[in-house]
Amino acid sequence: MQGINFIAIDFETATGKRASICEAGICVVRDGEIVETRSWLVRPQGNSYSYWNMQIHGIRPNDTVYSPEFPEVWAEICGYLKDIPVLVAHNAAFDIGCIRHSLELYGMEKPDITYYCSLRAARKLYNFGCNSLDYLCDQFKIPYGQHHRAGDDAEMCARLFLREIKDFGLCGLEEMKYYGGKL
Template identity: 75%
Template sequence: MQGIDFIAIDFETATGKRTSICEAGICVVKDSKVVETKSWLVRPEDNQYSFWNIQIHGIHPQDTEDAPEFPDVWNEIGQYLNDCPVLVAHNAAFDISCIRKSLEYYGLAHPDITYYCSLRAARHLYDFGCNKLDYLCDQFEIPYGTHHRAGDDANMCAQLFLREIKDAGWAELEEMDYCNGML
């Protein structure tokens, strides 16, 4: 398994709105190896938070009051996507909808990006009763930091996806047509 490049991505939101991104994380994989993990706090619209979302990720309004807004963070993420326009997310339906809704909200262009979903791959490959990211990482002894922090979750997703690729015997991402889409 060589030559596989992708960027695992994860978002945390301040409220139930997909445009309320308060943290973004990426994990860059080149030649089937994790080479960089990075995260950004993001100031959501009006810096408003739901009690329930804070309970999940532990990010508070005071943490993001001076953080950049989504367009600035997306511009940085875009620099990585220029080199590798392939995203992977665990439950990509959520993360990709965060991107789509935020791009629309801020009037930003939709880039041509292929994405894959490690959750859909797990459901296809394994017979676990649970397919949550932390559960799967525990099953495969994939070490991780703080679950529901974007950088750590992106890293977990990248490592899980590499495991899925290995277990499925894929040589190229294109073989995974049942768990991909276009942004």
């Protein structure tokens, strides 16, 4: 898949607020191959968590009390985005919303980034009753670690999106423009 370059991204949040990121994960894809997966614990503002969010991902205030806040983690992620200014997320409305709200909360500039949504593509391409990330990965036997941990979910998303590109019979990301937008 020469020329297929993107960064799959995933966030976990501490509360129902999109700007309460407590974990960020990326999976870097170059020429259709996964080359790196990373994750960071992030201290949300006030380090407060809701019970329900902790039940989903298992991250607790003690895990992030000494972690960097979003601006420091975002600076590291932007280092990757300099080379590949393309993001992919499963349910991009959520993850892109996390970025937008966090940038606004911390008064940071919004970079010029293109993004794609593997969920929107799955709804168009496949005829499953469920299109959750873990369900689709199970259907296609895509391996994954711990669901609802950002690094593992980012890699699952990357593998799923590569499958979608193949199943659509596409040669490049620009052909997926219906399933994306600008940050």
